Amino acid sequence: MSDVLTELAAILEQRKQESADSSYVASLYAKGLDAILKKIGEEATETVIAAKDGNKEQIVYETADLWFHCMVMLADQELSPDDVLNELQRRFGLSGLTEKAQRNK
Numbered sequence: 615m616s617d618v619l620t621e622l623a624a625i626l627e628q629r630k631q632e633s634a635d636s637s638y639v640a641s642l643y644a645k646g647l648d649a650i651l652k653k654i655g656e657e658a659t660e661t662v663i664a665a666k667d668g669n670k671e672q673i674v675y676e677t678a679d680l681w682f683h684c685m686v687m688l689a690d691q692e693l694s695p696d697d698v699l700n701e702l703q704r705r706f707g708l709s710g711l712t713e714k715a716q717r718n719k
Contacts, residue, residue: 619695622682626689642686650690653683 629637634644642650657680664672685695705713 619685622685623689623695626686630689639686643690647687647690650683650687654680654687657683 626639629639630643632640634641642653657676661673661676661680664676688694688698708716
């Protein structure tokens with residue numbers, strides 16, 4: 615896993631123990647899963663708008679926000695970026711159609 619993802623995942627785990635007053639991430643955890651998922655939805659929408667506008671700098675910025683909030687959700691669910699990377703690795707070399715058909719069995 616990327617050093618950045620590893621470091622960020624560790625920080626997100628630490629934030630679970632902190633006061634909601636002390637960090638943005640701790641406040642999201644305190645608000646619960648619905649608040650985290652709402653942020654993911656907001657960031658996904660902003661990413662789509664940035665792509666539609668064709669602003670590469672904004673696409674990168676919004677995608678970073680989306681990934682960040684997805685990582686918060688993963689940590690909340692006791693998952694890690696490695697879990698997602700392992701799934702991507704499993705799919706590597708498979709046709710998307712084949713992979714989807716295997717999921718539907």
